[in-house]
Amino acid sequence: MAATINMDGRLTGKVAVITGASRGIGEAIAYRYAQEGAKVVVSARTVDEGDHPLPGSINGVVQRIKDAGGEALAVRSDLSHEADRETLIQAAEDAYGPVDILVNNAAVTFFIPTAEFSEKRYKLMEEVQVYAPLHLSQLVLTGMRERKTGWIVNVSSHAALHPEVDSGGGSGTVYGMCKAALERFTTGLAAELYADNVSVNVISPGLVATPGVVYHKLINDSNKDNVTPVEHMAEACLRLSFSPASELSGRITYADQMIAEFDLEPQDLLA
Numbered sequence: 001m002a003a004t005i006n007m008d009g010r011l012t013g014k015v016a017v018i019t020g021a022s023r024g025i026g027e028a029i030a031y032r033y034a035q036e037g038a039k040v041v042v043s044a045r046t047v048d049e050g051d052h053p054l055p056g057s058i059n060g061v062v063q064r065i066k067d068a069g070g071e072a073l074a075v076r077s078d079l080s081h082e083a084d085r086e087t088l089i090q091a092a093e094d095a096y097g098p099v100d101i102l103v104n105n106a107a108v109t110f111f112i113p114t115a116e117f118s119e120k121r122y123k124l125m126e127e128v129q130v131y132a133p134l135h136l137s138q139l140v141l142t143g144m145r146e147r148k149t150g151w152i153v154n155v156s157s158h159a160a161l162h163p164e165v166d167s168g169g170g171s172g173t174v175y176g177m178c179k180a181a182l183e184r185f186t187t188g189l190a191a192e193l194y195a196d197n198v199s200v201n202v203i204s205p206g207l208v209a210t211p212g213v214v215y216h217k218l219i220n221d222s223n224k225d226n227v228t229p230v231e232h233m234a235e236a237c238l239r240l241s242f243s244p245a246s247e248l249s250g251r252i253t254y255a256d257q258m259i260a261e262f263d264l265e266p267q268d269l270l271a
C-alpha cells in the first residue's frame with residue numbers, strides 16, 4: 001500500500017524542524033513525520049537537485065510531501081553559520097508557529113586519520129555536529145519550556161562507542177569524538193529539561209545505505225548483511241517524538257533497540 005498523509009496522525013498540529021533533510025536519514029524522518037500530520041520544516045544546504053554531487057534536495061522532499069497532501073517548508077541552512085541557524089528557526093516560526101520537535105541530524109564528516117586532521121576541518125565538524133545542535137536547542141527552548149512540552153531528537157552514530165585498542169582504529173576518531181560529545185550533551189539537557197516536560201533523546205541508526213554512506217564506501221562484504229532499512233530509523237525517531245519526558249527522555253538509544261522495545265512496525269515512506 002502506498003504511503004499517505006494522515007492529517008489526524010500522532011503529530012497533527014505539531015511543527016517539526018529537521019536538519020540535514022535533503023537526503024538519507026533526514027529525508028526519511030521528514031516523510032514519516034509528515035505522514036503523521038506534522039508541519040515539517042526541511043533544512044539542508046542542497047536546495048535543488050543537481051546542487052550537490054549526491055542525489056536529493058530540500059525542494060524535492062517538500063514537493064513530495066505537498067504532492068501527498070502534507071504541509072512542508074524548505075529552508076536552506078548552512079549550520080556552520082550562526083545566522084543560518086537563527087534564520088531557520090525564525091522561518092519555521094513565521095510559517096507555522098512555535099517549534100514542537102527539533103531533529104538535529106545534519107553532519108559534515110571527514111574520515112581522516114588524526115595525524116593528518118586539519119584544524120579547519122575539525123572546527124567545521126565540531127561546529128555542525130556539536131555546537132549547532134546546542135544552539136538550535138537554545139533557540140527553541142524558551143517556547144518549549146513555556147508550553148511545558150517539546151521534543152529534541154539528536155542523531156548520533158555507533159562511532160561514539162569506544163573502539164577496541166587492537167581494532168586498528170580506522171579514520172573515524174574525530175567523527176566519533178563529535179558524536180560522543182553530542183550524546184553527553186543530550187543526557188545533560190534531558191536532565192535540565194525534565195521538570196519542564198521537554199523530552200531530549202539521542203539515537204543511532206546502525207548502518208543505513210544512505211547516499212553519504214555509499215559515497216564513503218562504508219558498506220562492504222563484511223557488514224552488508226547488517227544494513228538497517230532507513231524506514232526503521234524513521235519509525236524509531238517518530239516514537240521519540242510524542243511521549244512525555246516522564247516516559248521517554250535521556251535515552252542513548254539505537255534504531256533496532258527502539259523497534260524491539262516498542263514493537264514498532266516501520267511504515268513505507270513517501271516516494
